[in-house]
Amino acid sequence: MQARQIRFLFVLFPLAAATAAGTTLPFPEELLIGEHRRPVREVVEDFTVHRQVSGLRLSGRQAVFEHFLSHPDFAASVARAAGVLKYTVKRRGEAEYWANDHKGLKGRLEILRVQEGQMVAFAQGRYKRGIIRIPGRLALVVRFSEGRDEDSFYVENTVSGYVRLDGALLDPLARLFRPLVARIMEKRVRWFFRKVSRLMTRLSEDPEAILQKLPAETWQEEIDELRMLLAASGKV
Numbered sequence: 001m002q003a004r005q006i007r008f009l010f011v012l013f014p015l016a017a018a019t020a021a022g023t024t025l026p027f028p029e030e031l032l033i034g035e036h037r038r039p040v041r042e043v044v045e046d047f048t049v050h051r052q053v054s055g056l057r058l059s060g061r062q063a064v065f066e067h068f069l070s071h072p073d074f075a076a077s078v079a080r081a082a083g084v085l086k087y088t089v090k091r092r093g094e095a096e097y098w099a100n101d102h103k104g105l106k107g108r109l110e111i112l113r114v115q116e117g118q119m120v121a122f123a124q125g126r127y128k129r130g131i132i133r134i135p136g137r138l139a140l141v142v143r144f145s146e147g148r149d150e151d152s153f154y155v156e157n158t159v160s161g162y163v164r165l166d167g168a169l170l171d172p173l174a175r176l177f178r179p180l181v182a183r184i185m186e187k188r189v190r191w192f193f194r195k196v197s198r199l200m201t202r203l204s205e206d207p208e209a210i211l212q213k214l215p216a217e218t219w220q221e222e223i224d225e226l227r228m229l230l231a232a233s234g235k236v
Helices: 002-011 035-045 062-070 072-081 170-176 178-205 207-211 216-232
Strands: 049-059 088-091 096-100 105-115 118-129 132-149 152-165
Touching: 035 118, 035 132, 035 152, 049 178, 062 072, 062 105, 062 132, 062 152, 062 178, 062 216, 072 088, 072 096, 072 178, 072 207, 072 216, 152 178, 178 207, 207 216
Parallel strands: none
Antiparallel strands: 049 152, 088 096, 096 105, 105 118, 118 132, 132 152
């Protein structure tokens, strides 16, 4: 049962998935300074699992992808309108959100930085399914850059994730089952990026079929900016 609980937690922390590959992306030290960053610092300095995965390629332009990273609530709404993902993300502050994957995981998401080809985020939440309750935290770095293959653009990503279980009994068990957890995580993160790539492809093919499903009274500013980004790439 304990091993099953650990599996559930990391399946639902999809972006923490990875295998060690290449040079490790460092977590920005300046984002660990101050008492208000103590929850993040605890994860990075005393993590249960850290993994990194590279070679995660998305179809489309970096500007569009960066727009979604900067507006995760809008990105979730676009993904639902496109029928790609069913996540719900609601804004709770300037860069704070409440996220629900509708499969048992709920929690707070904070976007610490999106700039110069990098996104840094922190999440704290709990997985609940039946009698299972698993609390945990995630510190995340995503490095991305745009490339071109003949007439097609793509965004190449590397993800570095630090996960810490907050349950006293779960942390040593997670370390014991680390190889199994790593395999589960890598499978999940690659699945997630395939979904995002599918969304980017659908937007490039017929953006209005998706955007017209969104309530303009809620997302007009974000829709207008996305249309401009797509127009700059010749997609609208």
